[in-house]
Amino acid sequence: MLTRGFNCALLVTLITFNLPASAGEVQVAVAANFTAPMKIIAADFEKATGEKTELSFGSTGELYTQIRNGAPFEVFLAADEATPAKLIKEGRALAESRFTYATGSLVLWSAKPGFVDNEGAVLKKSAFAHLALAAPKLAPYGAAAIETLSKIGLLDALSPKFVQGESIGQAYQFVSTGNAEIGFVALSQVYANGKLTSGSVWIVPSNLYQPIRQDAVILTRGKNNPAVRALIKFLKTKQAQDVIRSYGYTL
Structure with a gap:
């Protein structure tokens, strides 16, 4: 038993x-x-x-x-x-x-209104010390950011300014808290109900990165x-x- x-x-x-x-x-x-x-x-x-x-x-x-x-x-x-x-x-x-x-869509975003122009020309200026992005090996949006910078010929010039987060959420936090002046994030993080929720943004053309x-x-x-x-x-x-x-x- x-x-x-x-x-x-x-x-x-x-x-x-x-x-x-x-x-x-x-x-x-x-x-x-x-x-x-x-x-x-x-x-x-x-x-x-x-x-x-x-x-x-x-x-x-x-x-x-x-x-x-x-x-x-x-x-x-x-x-x-x-x-x-x-x-x-x-x-x-x-x-x-x-x-x-x-x-999804990739954007370049700043928490400061007017800091990012609608063509991304801010990337060619020296008005920022840090550029946030998600780690490209972990996050597809980070890989898209690297692909974009490579296609516009700025990857080597801007890589010393990179601040990498483990996720796109962390990249967003770097910018929202001011630890980075600008950063590549997902449109969904700064957009709701059909409009930008804060700051300034460049919606990266879709031909600059893989869908x-x-x-x-x-x-x-x-x-x-x-x-x-x-x-x-x-x-x-x-x-x-x-x-x-x-x-x-x-x-």
């Missing part, structure tokens, strides 16, 4: 361990540039369905490393196409679930959680897409 009881207890433990984090909750890894819209979408999702989300924000590269190291994420909203594709190849994500939820197509994917840990499928479905609704567009993304 003791052996049988022990085996039953072990079976219950194993079953519990393999269940989703909790019924009606989704663990979501979100690229830092999508912080503001995702907070709104998550709140709308909860109101519409009763399901809850646990959001974790960071650079795409950081979140990828956490997923590989066993972080309990069930859905990944990346800032690129390549990282979700890599997770699928590694058997960590479901291929049929992958889709582009937004296409920033941001893909979402269900991770294998979330394949049996009904709330995961509900969230993916909600991201494709007009309600969610209107929020995404309001932050300057295209679909």
Whole structure:
């Protein structure tokens, strides 16, 4: 009887361990540039369905490393196409679930009104000591910034002024706090409801960097959680897409 009881207890433990984090909750890894819209979408999702989300924000590269190291994420909203594709190849994500939820835009931004002109000519002047950007190896927006500077012939001249953040969120903080006079950030960080929220900005022409197509994917840990499928479905609704567009993304 003791052996049988022990085996039953072990079976219950194993079953519990393999269940989703909790019924009606989704663990979501979100690229830092999508912080503001995702907070709104998550709140709308909860109101519409009763399901809850646990959001974790960071650079795409950081979140990828956490997923590989066993972080309990069930859905990944990346800032690129390549990282979700890599997770699928590694058997960590479901291929049929992958889709582009937004296409982002790169901007040069200053917290100071009038400091950045609408053609980016400020980059050719010596009026600033620090230029913030996200680490290009971790964040697609950082890679886009490097590509832009290379194409306009200013990469070598401006690289000594770089202040690199681990994510686009940190690059934004450098500029917003005045630790850098200007920086490359995501349009969604400085734009809401169809207008610039603060400072001055140059919207970088899209021909200066590869399109920033941001893909979402269900991770294998979330394949049996009904709330995961509900969230993916909600991201494709007009309600969610209107929020995404309001932050300057295209679909």
